[in-house]
Amino acid sequence: MRYLITFAYDGSKYNGYQKQPNEKTIQEEIEKALTRINHNTEVHISASGRTDAGVHANNQKAHFDLEESMDVERLKYSLNKMIPKDIYVKKVEEVGMDFHARFNVAYKEYVYKINMGEYNPIEKDYVLQLGKKLDVVEIERALKYIEGTHNFKAFTKASDMKESYERTIIQTDLLRDHKNFNQICLVFLGTGFMRYMVRNLVGTLIEIGEGKRRSEDIIAILNSEDRKEAGKTAPSCGLYLNDVIYR
Amino acid sequence: MRYLITFAYDGSKYNGYQKQPNEKTIQEEIEKALTRINHNTEVHISASGRTDAGVHANNQKAHFDLEESMDVERLKYSLNKMIPKDIYVKKVEEVGMDFHARFNVAYKEYVYKINMGEYNPIEKDYVLQLGKKLDVVEIERALKYIEGTHNFKAFTKASDMKESYERTIIQTDLLRDHKNFNQICLVFLGTGFMRYMVRNLVGTLIEIGEGKRRSEDIIAILNSEDRKEAGKTAPSCGLYLNDVIYR
Numbered sequence: 376m377r378y379l380i381t382f383a384y385d386g387s388k389y390n391g392y393q394k395q396p397n398e399k400t401i402q403e404e405i406e407k408a409l410t411r412i413n414h415n416t417e418v419h420i421s422a423s424g425r426t427d428a429g430v431h432a433n434n435q436k437a438h439f440d441l442e443e444s445m446d447v448e449r450l451k452y453s454l455n456k457m458i459p460k461d462i463y464v465k466k467v468e469e470v471g472m473d474f475h476a477r478f479n480v481a482y483k484e485y486v487y488k489i490n491m492g493e494y495n496p497i498e499k500d501y502v503l504q505l506g507k508k509l510d511v512v513e514i515e516r517a518l519k520y521i522e523g524t525h526n527f528k529a530f531t532k533a534s535d536m537k538e539s540y541e542r543t544i545i546q547t548d549l550l551r552d553h554k555n556f557n558q559i560c561l562v563f564l565g566t567g568f569m570r571y572m573v574r575n576l577v578g579t580l581i582e583i584g585e586g587k588r589r590s591e592d593i594i595a596i597l598n599s600e601d602r603k604e605a606g607k608t609a610p611s612c613g614l615y616l617n618d619v620i621y622r
Numbered sequence: 623m624r625y626l627i628t629f630a631y632d633g634s635k636y637n638g639y640q641k642q643p644n645e646k647t648i649q650e651e652i653e654k655a656l657t658r659i660n661h662n663t664e665v666h667i668s669a670s671g672r673t674d675a676g677v678h679a680n681n682q683k684a685h686f687d688l689e690e691s692m693d694v695e696r697l698k699y700s701l702n703k704m705i706p707k708d709i710y711v712k713k714v715e716e717v718g719m720d721f722h723a724r725f726n727v728a729y730k731e732y733v734y735k736i737n738m739g740e741y742n743p744i745e746k747d748y749v750l751q752l753g754k755k756l757d758v759v760e761i762e763r764a765l766k767y768i769e770g771t772h773n774f775k776a777f778t779k780a781s782d783m784k785e786s787y788e789r790t791i792i793q794t795d796l797l798r799d800h801k802n803f804n805q806i807c808l809v810f811l812g813t814g815f816m817r818y819m820v821r822n823l824v825g826t827l828i829e830i831g832e833g834k835r836r837s838e839d840i841i842a843i844l845n846s847e848d849r850k851e852a853g854k855t856a857p858s859c860g861l862y863l864n865d866v867i868y869r
Contacts, residue, residue, distance in 0.1 A: 385744045463742070465740060495630065496631055497630065497748065499632070
């Protein structure tokens with residue numbers, strides 16, 4: 376039987392999603408629990424993709440196989456009893472054996488939260504504490520240049536070699552909080568994201584919002600296909616994998 | 623020179639505000655930094671009151687004395703450079719030598735955040751994850767019985783002996799979030815609060831919201847002056863010292 380789980384996590388105390396020797400990771404915590412549930416026969420989970428150290432997820436998805444069939448509500452209950460309290464399985468569902476949590480992804484949505492106001496120690500691991508006002512109208516203009524199908528090589532980790540750097544950003548948004556005008560949230564819905572791509576886009580958008588670059592510079596940066604042309608990588612704390620949508 | 627500081631903190635990694643041997647406390651972190659700034663001559667700070675382990679503050683206040691006069695902006699900058707990132711000094715101001723951060727308090731405001739919806743691992747240390755719907759109208763009725771001057775002995779730590787248990791709750795409120803109907807925030811503005819008083823009030827209000835008690839039971843609980851008549855102590859994670867107002 377193949378199962379798909381939807382889960383949320385606070386990434387601030389983890390060294391990223393993906394399992395690594397001697398590091399605390401989300402994947403390892405879930406696999407440990409599933410292995411116990413599976414009578415100590417090892418269970419491997421395949422997620423929609425990794426998230427880096429400090430990055431959070433509202434709705435990450437992963438699949439895994441169990442020999443025996445199990446009630447999905449019971450599986451959800453048992454998993455949540457065993458995993459740490461900063462990870463939570465929201466849903467368990469049965470899927471066909473041809474389903475793959477990574478290969479079947481249609482879109483992913485990331486959000487990035489920024490506090491332009493005074494430093495807030497209570498949010499320091501959850502919202503980028505930028506501490507300066509940004510020109511949000513100029514950022515909104517820049518987001519329009521990001522939408523569409525482009526070669527995003529300039530916005531990915533320089534050392535990552537890919538067959539293709541072409542990705543499609545379906546939709547972007549800049550949301551404001553009506554209770555707190557200093558808080559903004561950038562939304563990116565796309566067919567795929569390469570490593571550091573959202574954080575490099577956000578880092579560049581912040582420089583645009585600071586007036587150091589102009590919105591139309593996005594075109595030249597995309598065309599350069601050169602990481603050095605884009606802005607700094609924004610910190611991981613503001614980033615959330617918000618949703619994964621399957622075909 | 624006497625200085626008043628306004629500061630915020632994430633209480634989740636501290637064993638409360640007040641200094642204790644071998645425990646990580648907010649007071650100790652600030653005093654250590656001030657002592658360094660004061661050329662290693664010990665500085666003691668007096669806060670508006672303590673907060674318990676896990677309780678947060680949006681605006682806690684404390685005073686301290688320095689022999690030398692210092693620029694308030696520079697003092698704020700130096701303090702924030704030295705204290706841990708989960709504490710933040712928002713303001714430093716000069717006050718008269720007769721000012722006392724505890725004795726001059728006119729009102730204090732506490733807020734308590736509750737998530738009635740699905741467990742959210744990202745908020746687990748910042749919002750009580752109750753996971754069930756409450757009858758908010760009945761809670762609002764109960765809050766009206768709490769307002770006013772009463773003997774709050776039934777709502778304080780049973781072993782705490784006080785000269786008087788009479789306190790005045792000036793105003794209460796139940797705020798809802800228009801983006802997230804599952805999140806509520808209880809507000810208490812009063813002349814003074816005894817230990818566990820807000821958390822015992824909230825624990826009782828939750829039982830009222832669950833239908834286990836009725837709003838008018840507040841009257842009988844207050845009259846009993848017996849801790850055993852009130853509800854459970856609500857967890858510390860949802861509680862914030864929101865403001866301290868001086869005469």
